[in-house]
Amino acid sequence: xxxxxxxxxxxxxxxxxxxxxxxxxxxxxxxxxxxxxxxxxxxxxxxxxxxxxxxxxxxxxxxxxxxxxxxxxxxxxxxxxxxxxxxxxxxxxxxxxxxxxxxxxxxxxxxxxxxxxxxxxxxxxxxxxxxxxxxxxxxxxxxxxxxxxxxxxxxxxxxxxxxxxxxxxxxxxxxxxxxxxxxxxxxxxxxxxxxxxxxxxxxxxxxxxxxxxxxxxxxxxxxxxxxxxxxxxxxxxxxxxxxxxxxxxxxxxxxxxxxxxxxxxxxxxxxxxxxxxxxxxxxxxxxxxxxxxxxxxxxxxxxxxxxxxxxxxxxxxxxxxxxxxxxxxxxxxxxxxxxxxxxxxxxxxxxxxxxxx
Amino acid sequence: xxxxxxxxxxxxxxxxxxxxxxxxxxxxxxxxxxxxxxxxxxxxxxxxxxxxxxxxxxxxxxxxxxxxxxxxxxxxxxxxxxxxxxxxxxxxxxxxxxxxxxxxxxxxxxxxxxxxxxxxxxxxxxxxxxxxxxxxxxxxxxxxxxxxxxxxxxxxxxxx
Amino acid sequence: xxxxxxxxxxxxxxxxxxxxxxxxxxxxxxxxxxxxxxxxxxxxxxxxxxxxxxxxxxxxxxxxxxxxxxxxxxxxxxxxxxxxxxxxxxxxxxxxxxxxxxxxxxxxxxxxxxxxxxxxxxxxxxxxxxxxxxxxxxxxxxxxxxxxxxxxxxxxxxxxxxxxxxxxxxxxxxxxxxxxxxxxxxxxxxxxxxxxxxxxxxxxxxxxxxxxxxxxxxxxxxxxxxxxxxxxxxxxxxxxxxxxxxxxxxxxxxxxxxxxxxxxxxxxxxxxxxxxxxxxxxxxxxxxxxxxxxxxxxxxxxxxxxxxxxxxxxxxxxxxxxxxxxxxxxxxxxxxxxxxxxxxxxxxxxxxxxxxxxxxxxxxxxxxxxxxxxxxxxxxxxxxxxxxxxxxxxxx
Numbered sequence: 001x002x003x004x005x006x007x008x009x010x011x012x013x014x015x016x017x018x019x020x021x022x023x024x025x026x027x028x029x030x031x032x033x034x035x036x037x038x039x040x041x042x043x044x045x046x047x048x049x050x051x052x053x054x055x056x057x058x059x060x061x062x063x064x065x066x067x068x069x070x071x072x073x074x075x076x077x078x079x080x081x082x083x084x085x086x087x088x089x090x091x092x093x094x095x096x097x098x099x100x101x102x103x104x105x106x107x108x109x110x111x112x113x114x115x116x117x118x119x120x121x122x123x124x125x126x127x128x129x130x131x132x133x134x135x136x137x138x139x140x141x142x143x144x145x146x147x148x149x150x151x152x153x154x155x156x157x158x159x160x161x162x163x164x165x166x167x168x169x170x171x172x173x174x175x176x177x178x179x180x181x182x183x184x185x186x187x188x189x190x191x192x193x194x195x196x197x198x199x200x201x202x203x204x205x206x207x208x209x210x211x212x213x214x215x216x217x218x219x220x221x222x223x224x225x226x227x228x229x230x231x232x233x234x235x236x237x238x239x240x241x242x243x244x245x246x247x248x249x250x251x252x253x254x255x256x257x258x259x260x261x262x263x264x265x266x267x268x269x270x271x272x273x274x275x276x277x278x279x280x281x282x283x284x285x286x287x288x289x290x291x292x293x294x295x296x297x298x299x300x301x302x303x304x305x306x307x308x309x310x311x312x313x314x315x316x317x318x319x320x321x322x323x324x325x326x327x328x329x330x331x332x333x334x335x336x337x338x339x340x341x342x343x344x345x346x347x348x349x350x351x352x353x354x355x356x357x
Numbered sequence: 358x359x360x361x362x363x364x365x366x367x368x369x370x371x372x373x374x375x376x377x378x379x380x381x382x383x384x385x386x387x388x389x390x391x392x393x394x395x396x397x398x399x400x401x402x403x404x405x406x407x408x409x410x411x412x413x414x415x416x417x418x419x420x421x422x423x424x425x426x427x428x429x430x431x432x433x434x435x436x437x438x439x440x441x442x443x444x445x446x447x448x449x450x451x452x453x454x455x456x457x458x459x460x461x462x463x464x465x466x467x468x469x470x471x472x473x474x475x476x477x478x479x480x481x482x483x484x485x486x487x488x489x490x491x492x493x494x495x496x497x498x499x500x501x502x503x504x505x506x507x508x509x510x511x512x513x514x515x516x517x
Numbered sequence: 518x519x520x521x522x523x524x525x526x527x528x529x530x531x532x533x534x535x536x537x538x539x540x541x542x543x544x545x546x547x548x549x550x551x552x553x554x555x556x557x558x559x560x561x562x563x564x565x566x567x568x569x570x571x572x573x574x575x576x577x578x579x580x581x582x583x584x585x586x587x588x589x590x591x592x593x594x595x596x597x598x599x600x601x602x603x604x605x606x607x608x609x610x611x612x613x614x615x616x617x618x619x620x621x622x623x624x625x626x627x628x629x630x631x632x633x634x635x636x637x638x639x640x641x642x643x644x645x646x647x648x649x650x651x652x653x654x655x656x657x658x659x660x661x662x663x664x665x666x667x668x669x670x671x672x673x674x675x676x677x678x679x680x681x682x683x684x685x686x687x688x689x690x691x692x693x694x695x696x697x698x699x700x701x702x703x704x705x706x707x708x709x710x711x712x713x714x715x716x717x718x719x720x721x722x723x724x725x726x727x728x729x730x731x732x733x734x735x736x737x738x739x740x741x742x743x744x745x746x747x748x749x750x751x752x753x754x755x756x757x758x759x760x761x762x763x764x765x766x767x768x769x770x771x772x773x774x775x776x777x778x779x780x781x782x783x784x785x786x787x788x789x790x791x792x793x794x795x796x797x798x799x800x801x802x803x804x805x806x807x808x809x810x811x812x813x814x815x816x817x818x819x820x821x822x823x824x825x826x827x828x829x830x831x832x833x834x835x836x837x838x839x840x841x842x843x844x845x846x847x848x849x850x851x852x853x854x855x856x857x858x859x860x861x862x863x864x865x866x867x868x869x870x871x872x873x874x875x876x877x878x879x880x881x882x883x884x885x886x887x888x889x890x891x892x893x894x895x896x897x898x899x900x901x902x903x904x905x906x907x908x909x910x911x912x913x
Contacts, residue, residue, distance in 0.1 A: 039651035149532045153554070153894075221645050222717055230539045230643040230898045322711070324718045325645030327895045328554055381844045382607055410734050414847070414858055414875040432847050432858065432875070436734065436748070439755050443847060464737025467883040475571075490564035490912055499572055506576055 003112050011118050015098055018306070019254055025060035027253040027313065032059065034314070035321045070242040075147055078239065082145035087240065087247035090138025093131040094254040100124040101261040102186045104271050104301040105278055107294040116271075116298065117186050124185035125173055128262065129166065132217060135251070136162040139219075139226060142248070143236035154235025157328055158226035162217055164335045169213035171343040175206040175350040176266050189270030193277050199267035205346045207267040209339050214259040215316060216331065218252060222323040225331055260312035261305075268308050271301035361385055363407055363442045370400055376447070384443055391429070391446040395456040401433060401442070402461055409433040409442065412462035415469060417448075417476045421502040425449035427478055431458075448478055457483040475500035529557055536565045540643060540898050543908035545882065547897065554893050559886040566908035574872035578838025579605055580679060582872055587673040589874060590910040592635050593853040595628035595664065598677035603758060604848040604859035605679045608841045613681060613808060618759045619801040620682050624667060625759075625850070626790040626797070628674070630701075631660045632853030632905075633741075633783045633790070640780060640902040641712055644721045649711045656704040659697040666690060679839065680814030681807030691798045698791050705787060713784070719777060726888035726900045728774035736887065737880030740855025741782045742904055746774030752851040763800075766793050779903040813839050838867025845871075854878045854905050876910045 029044060033056060036043025044056035074083055104116030121127050136159055143155015179202045180188045192198050200207045216223035227235030237248045264270060273281070281300060285293035326334070364378045364385050374393040379386050389397055401409040411434035418428045425447035434441050448455050457480035458465045469480045470489040477498035480486055488495060494513040497504050530551045535541035546562035570589070574582045586601045587594035599621045606613065613621070638653035661671040666687050668676035676683050687693075712718045728738075730748040743750055751768040753761040769785035771778030808814045811830035820827040843865040849858040858875030881904040888900055 035647070039648050040655055041651065149530060153532075157554075224645070228645070228895065230645070231895050233539060321648050323646065324641065324649075324712075324715065324721060326717055327721055327893060329893060330717075330720055382610065382846050384846055386845070410731075411739075412737060413739075413849070413856060414860060414873070416860060416871075416873045418862055418871045430860065430873075432860065436750055436755075441847070443845075462737070463735050464880045464883070467879060471879075488564075490567040492564070499569060504572075506572065 007112070007114060008118070011116065015103070015118060016095075019095065019098060019257055020250075023257045023313075024250045024253050025064065027256060028063060028249075029056060029060050030313070031317055031320075032056070034317045038318070038321050064246075067242055067246045072242040072244065073239070075239045077147045079145035079147070082141045083239075084244070086138050086142035086145060087244040087251075088138070089141060090135050091247040091251040091254075093135040093138075094251040094258065097128055097131045097258045098254075098261060100127050100185050101258065101265055102189045102270060103261070103305045104298055105190065106186075107298050108290075109294050109298075110291055114294075114298070115186065116302065120184065120186050123183050124188075125177065125183050128258075129170055132255075133162075133166055135255075136166075138248075138251070139236050142240065143226075146236070146239035148239050150232045150234075151236050151238045154226040154228075154232045154238070157232075158219060158236055161219070161223070161225055161328075161331055161335075164332060165213045165216045165339075168335050168339045168343060169210060169217060171340065171347065172206050172209040172213055173266065175203045175343075175346045176210075178347070178350050178354060179203060185265050189265050189272075192269040193272050195269065195274040198269045203267065203346070203350070205342065206350075207263070209343050209346065210266065211259075211263055213335075213339060214262065215319065216335070218255045218259060220252065220256070220316065221320045222325050223331055224325060225328050228325055256313055256316055257309065259316065260309040263312050264305060264308040268312075271305040273300070273304050363387075363401070363409075363440060366404065366407060367397065367401075370404075371397060385441070386443040386445060388428075388445045388447065391448055391455045394429075394431075394444075394446050395458055395461065397444065398431070398433075398458045398461045401444075406438075407435060407440075408437045409435045409440075411436060412458070412464050412468075413441075415458075415465055415472065417472045417478055417500075419476060419500065419502045427453070427476060429455055429472065429478060453477060454479040454481055456481050457486075459483055474498070477501065527552070534897065536562075540901055542639065542902075543906045543911060545906060545908065545911075547885070549894065549897070551894060554895070556889050556892055556894060556897070559889045559897075561882060561885050563882060563908075564912050566912040568913065570874065570913035571872055574869050576868070578867045579841065579869055580834075580838065582869060583678065584673075584675055586874075587675050588909050589876070589913065590632070590853055590857070590878075590907045591673060592905075592907055593628035593632035594672075594674045595624040595676055596632075596850060596852045596857060598675065599625050599759075600848065600850040600852070600857050600859050602677045602679050603850065604846060604861050605839075605841065607848050608844060608846045608861050608863055609679075609813060609839075610842070611680065611808060611810065611813065614805050615760075615802050616685075616804045617681050617806045617808075619797050620686060620806060621677060622759050622761065622764070622797045623686075623794050623801075624664075624676055624682070626794045627660055627664055627667075629851075629853055630787055630790045630794075631657050631664070633787050634660065636853075636902070636905045637708070637780060637783050637787075640776075640899060641708070641718075643898045643902050644718065646712060646715075646718065649708045652704045652708050652711075656701045659700055663690070663694055663697055666693060678807075678814065680810060685806045686801075694794060694798060698795065701787075701791065705784070709784065713781070721895075722777035722780055722899050722903075723775060724773070725776045725892065725896045726774075726903075728888070730774070733774060736884045738855070738884070739877050739880075740852065741786060742774070742779055742881055743855065744768065745771035745778035745782045747772055752849050752856050756849065758848075758850060760797070761793075764793050764796050766790075766796075776899045776903045840865060840867055849875070852877050854881065854907070854910070874910075874913060876913065878904060878906045878911050882906045882911055 032044040044059045045053050047058035047062040049058055074080055099118040100121050102117035107114045139158040140155045143151045176199055177183055180191050219226050237245055281297045282293050285296040288296055364387055367387055368375050374390040376388040401407050413434045414432040416430050427448040428445045429448055431444040457469055469483050472478050473486055474488045474491050475498055532549050532551055534547035534549055536544050536546045544565040548560040549556050550558040570585055573585055586597040589597045634653045634657040638650045642650035664674050665671050668674050668683055728746050730746045733743050733746040747770050749768050749770050754768055766789045769782050771782050815831050816827045821831045841863045843863055845862040847858055847860045849856045855877030857877055860873040862871035864870040889897055
């Protein structure tokens with residue numbers, strides 16, 4: 001009982017540290033640095049402490065200090081309560097979605113069973129959809145409560161776009177559920193031990209569609225309709241400043257991590273290294289004794305998982321800085337006329353293959 | 358010379374309304390009576406041998422102390438014959454109006470508004486004659502020669 | 518479902534785009550009436566950058582106008598310089614030296630390259646392709662380096678004088694230009710890869726604001742926007758000034774006149790302009806760059822300091838200004854956006870009686886409502902960029 005509690009607390013703390021403490025601040029830097037590399041610029045390197053810039057890594061700190069020092073501005077005539085609440089509503093789902101994403105397998109440690117996921121829900125995928133659906137509220141309320149026409153248009157665009165892509169995203173995952181026969185993300189992860197059972201090989205179309213939908217759901221370029229800065233100034237967060245602005249911003253970065261985590265779990269073998277089974281990994285570390293081997297295997301798995309996550313974060317950033325923005329009607333057309341029918345076709349083909357196989 | 362074809366044709370077609378023509382530095386110029394400006398412009402645009410399809414520029418000049426005081430200046434260009442012509446029409450200060458040619462060349466729209474803004478010449482039949490570069494509430498017409506260079510404008514409140 | 522639509526109480530939203538909005542780079546205001554995302558009506562309000570150019574010109578001497586012309590189209594200032602100097606020279610009835618003509622062509626084309634680079638880059642950025650934007654900004658920086666080598670300034674470049682240019686080309690100019698153009702070609706190819714065949718970019722620009730040639734002519738379009746509609750009108754070909762008739766270049770034209778055609782025309786013109794500069798550098802003759810006419814062009818500092826007659830002429834032209842004969846001229850050059858015309862009236866004194874500029878983007882901006890009615894609000898972005906409205910030129 002007590003051990004379970006320690007385990008849960010440890011896992012939550014770990015994910016919190018990794019996501020909020022590491023990814024959220026560092027991704028701002030990654031975004032700048034990567035765009036700088038792509039655009040032949042030197043990039044973030046101005047913030048220095050005692051003459052050391054360490055490739056611009058002080059920027060997240062100076063950013064944080066800057067935004068906290070700024071005036072927290074609420075425009076006249078804005079709906080105060082909702083205006084304040086909206087950033088939280090959009091940030092919280094981004095944080096807690098990761099709870100169902102497994103970042104490692106299951107291990108026997110000192111006679112205790114350790115499952116490296118915060119909440120091993122039977123309806124893991126549905127949980128993800130439920131909370132990403134909630135994030136829509138934050139955006140829409142922000143747009144509405146700001147009492148600014150640009151924000152309003154941004155909020156409306158966001159609601160339409162996120163709801164549409166929610167539908168499409170749900171359908172793209174159905175193929176994965178059919179193949180693995182479960183909604184539990186830990187089980188889906190565990191089944192991808194062999195490289196040939198990775199979701200991307202069983203569901204190649206599903207992967208492309210899911211990834212597209214996920215990026216669109218996160219409202220990042222080329223799908224950044226709600227905030228399209230050249231049309232809508234900054235869309236739904238035009239009227240936000242200080243830490244509330246950062247909450248939107250952190251929510252977006254955390255969602256990048258969550259998307260990368262989900263893609264890894266569903267399609268890219270979760271925590272598994274290609275051609276290395278879990279038992280092989282444990283027996284490789286047999287010199288450290290049973291417990292030591294389990295700990296080492298756990299560390300290797302966690303590292304593998306986050307390396308893959310980093311790769312997909314990188315991929316999302318590359319897309320962000322390469323492609324121009326869609327027009328609003330084109331985004332909707334892409335969803336309803338391309339992705340949705342294709343995902344239905346994907347389900348149909350998967351079903352036929354499963355029936356015959 | 359090929360270029361003066363336009364002036365010749367104009368003189369034939371509108372003998373009564375051409376006040377003067379000249380070709381200083383090769384620029385064909387016809388000074389016409391302002392009453393016939395729309396008819397002349399339509400003729401220049403539609404005549405097969407002229408075909409002035411571009412209204413390149415429309416401006417005015419203030420010759421203070423001369424009568425008529427203002428001259429509205431049209432620069433036309435024919436893409437087909439690669440020819441240019443300048444048409445000028447005198448507008449007196451007492452009757453500071455001239456017919457609009459927006460119906461002939463839609464491009465004249467903003468140019469006429471600008472001349473109205475800067476010189477106060479009113480274009481009859483313009484669809485929306487209001488100030489363009491300056492604001493509503495600006496006093497006077499700044500490109501008139503009697504507008505002092507350092508004149509200050511009164512402060513205005515917000516305009517809806 | 519018409520009943521349902523009627524029963525829905527929807528109202529139109531009037532929204533102020535600008536004067537300070539990310540899309541309105543030239544400081545302009547759009548008053549858009551929206552029905553959802555659709556533009557029902559659009560009003561364009563300009564004049565935020567009005568500085569009284571003509572009034573200023575009328576209060577200074579003929580030479581003092583030159584710095585003002587830099588600030589007209591501040592993206593391609595050298596073309597304005599050249600246009601004004603040519604117009605004054607036409608008024609006086611003089612022609613500059615052969616070498617000076619080539620130098621002016623080089624200056625004009627460098628300015629045109631900078632203009633088109635800026636325009637295409639900004640267009641890419643506006644639709645979200647930030648990387649393409651920065652590639653072209655790098656190219657523009659390099660071209661500005663060349664302009665800096667010419668005249669010492671990067672943005673408000675001021676190089677051309679009545680009767681000549683400020684100074685001769687620097688010694689290693691041809692070599693430097695060659696190096697810069699090599700890099701520009703690479704960057705051009707990168708941007709071409711990133712944008713020209715990019716499905717999203719094409720979707721954003723294709724079939725937005727199309728226009729027929731006749732309509733464009735009637736609306737007063739000139740320059741790349743007119744050529745995109747398929748009308749091959751280019752002042753450099755129609756009325757060759759300087760030495761354009763001796764240089765080999767092509768005038769690209771489009772078909773539909775939509776934004777993508779405007780983009781393609783500009784991309785091709787970049788290459789043609791680089792070709793012109795390279796040819797001009799190869800063929801440029803040696804000789805003086807300034808006219809030996811002390812009444813119109815100052816003589817060298819050496820002469821002014823050491824010869825009495827030169828000093829007197831210098832004093833007279835600086836204090837009284839040069840004195841063109843009484844008359845009026847109109848002279849057009851091909852600016853970055855189209856026909857840049859100067860209409861000058863002289864009363865024989867040292868000051869221009871009237872100095873009118875025909876701004877090419879003025880009628881283009883006027884056509885915005887025509888191009889935008891019934892389209893989506895997001896279409897304002899590429900359309901407004903592709904007409905390349907420059908506040909300094911439009912508002913003067």
